Amino acid sequence: MFLAPTAETNPRGSFYVTSLEIVFLQLGYAVTDTTQISVSFTPPLGDPGIIPGDISVKTVLLREPQVSVAGLVSASGILGAEEFSGFLGRVGGVATFCVDARECALAFSMSTDIALIGPASLLFNGAGVSYRAGHIVSLIAELDTIVPLGEAAGEVNGLLGVAGVRLSGRAWGVDLALMKAGKARSEPSSVLPFLAATYRFVP
Numbered sequence: 001m002f003l004a005p006t007a008e009t010n011p012r013g014s015f016y017v018t019s020l021e022i023v024f025l026q027l028g029y030a031v032t033d034t035t036q037i038s039v040s041f042t043p044p045l046g047d048p049g050i051i052p053g054d055i056s057v058k059t060v061l062l063r064e065p066q067v068s069v070a071g072l073v074s075a076s077g078i079l080g081a082e083e084f085s086g087f088l089g090r091v092g093g094v095a096t097f098c099v100d101a102r103e104c105a106l107a108f109s110m111s112t113d114i115a116l117i118g119p120a121s122l123l124f125n126g127a128g129v130s131y132r133a134g135h136i137v138s139l140i141a142e143l144d145t146i147v148p149l150g151e152a153a154g155e156v157n158g159l160l161g162v163a164g165v166r167l168s169g170r171a172w173g174v175d176l177a178l179m180k181a182g183k184a185r186s187e188p189s190s191v192l193p194f195l196a197a198t199y200r201f202v203p
Helices: none
Strands: 015-020 024-030 035-041 051-063 067-079 086-098 106-115 122-132 137-148 158-168 172-182 192-201
Touching: 067 106, 086 122, 158 192
Parallel strands: none
Antiparallel strands: 015 024, 015 192, 024 035, 035 051, 051 067, 067 086, 086 106, 106 122, 122 137, 137 158, 158 172, 172 192
């Protein structure tokens, strides 16, 4: 999907580079047909050179014609900040369902991910649908939430909706979408544009 994961991986030996909103970069490599590693980061931000980053490993646990299930293990954090510099672990899973097993023109994905911060742990959920409307055109809608799992997490919560179109070929992809965010007891954000571009090498 746009931001939430799916249960699919690229073929063994494939790698990709994705630019989200120009400044956020993601690099990925498929170690096998069922295991994929990705690293996400931004260039240094501000005068101290703060670098937000994430490293994730996704492994497909079940792959059938109409359903795939994958496990996720990740570490997200910040480097270069004076207050905090380090990484926190995350663990989760994702399932993708195809209505038509032959072409999978219509697919649904649901994911959940827990940030392991002790009593301040957070639950990240994502749900999305994609419909292949043409040879290179897909329509995608996605809903993501952040839910605190304890009082120590305070007011950390959120809801994000994204809808748009994906233009893609074997080695490239471009996402054009609109997104809107909200938070409990707060005014929702304005509708914002979303842009992502991907180059993919498949051996």
